[in-house]
Amino acid sequence: QVQLVESGGGLVKPGGSLRLSCAASGFTFSDYYMSWIRQAPGKGLEWVSYISSSGSTIYYADSVKGRFTISRDNAKNSLYLQMNSLRAEDTAVYYCAREEAAPASWGQGTLVTVSS
Amino acid sequence: DIVMTQTPLSSPVTLGQPASISCRSSQSLVHSDGNTYLSWLQQRPGQPPRLLIYKISNRFSGVPDRFSGSGAGTDFTLKISRVEAEDVGVYYCMQATQLRTFGQGTKVEIK
Numbered sequence: 420q421v422q423l424v425e426s427g428g429g430l431v432k433p434g435g436s437l438r439l440s441c442a443a444s445g446f447t448f449s450d451y452y453m454s455w456i457r458q459a460p461g462k463g464l465e466w467v468s469y470i471s472s473s474g475s476t477i478y479y480a481d482s483v484k485g486r487f488t489i490s491r492d493n494a495k496n497s498l499y500l501q502m503n504s505l506r507a508e509d510t511a512v513y514y515c516a517r518e519e520a521a522p523a524s525w526g527q528g529t530l531v532t533v534s535s
Numbered sequence: 536d537i538v539m540t541q542t543p544l545s546s547p548v549t550l551g552q553p554a555s556i557s558c559r560s561s562q563s564l565v566h567s568d569g570n571t572y573l574s575w576l577q578q579r580p581g582q583p584p585r586l587l588i589y590k591i592s593n594r595f596s597g598v599p600d601r602f603s604g605s606g607a608g609t610d611f612t613l614k615i616s617r618v619e620a621e622d623v624g625v626y627y628c629m630q631a632t633q634l635r636t637f638g639q640g641t642k643v644e645i646k
Contacts, residue, residue, distance in 0.1 A: 454635070456584075456635075463625075463627065463637060463638075463639055463640045464576075464578075464584060464627055464629075464637040464640070465637065466629075466634065466635035466636065466637065469634075469635070478634055480634070481536075514583055514584070518631075519589070520570070520572060520574070520589045520590055520631065521572070521574035521576075521586055521589040521590075521629065521631055522574075522576070522584070522586065522629075522635075523586045523589070523595060524586075525583040525584055525585070526583065527583055528583055
């Protein structure tokens, strides 16, 4: 079955960097668009970025544009999110999701805390 | 940017009774390919979100048929025909016609 496992979260100081990973299994990873979506503590869902199956098409939310970079390695069945210049408001659980006209399958998420 | 507005934000319901959530978008969600990319997701307490409905009215794999979606253009509705205890959680509408935007969420709880 579809499995998505995020990793790489943790505590980082404002202005710092972090790289999230999402390991995919149970499906042909290279066939699907993938997204990162986040949820601040006690808040709603916020879409962050998505990447096409080949990696040729990428979009970002305005809130992260210029600071975050999404990428994928289809040979390793992995999705990444490089996060630079982190701010307190980036504190959230970050989910990766497989896209099928909507975020159809989700991982359990990884918590990123930005605090001094 | 497309703004998604859900009503109500909180919905106390009686077990076995119906529930309904509305979602309105700030502009039409009809894509140039003719599809309307409006989805509904459920998030139970302590769990990641789960896709219920995609493209207005299509139930995702494994979703019970008591969940149904309807609407067109800018106005959409999620209905639960008979609420069960496992339906407690927060429900989000989401558009994927132009990037992605989520509604604020509607908390469904048992009276």
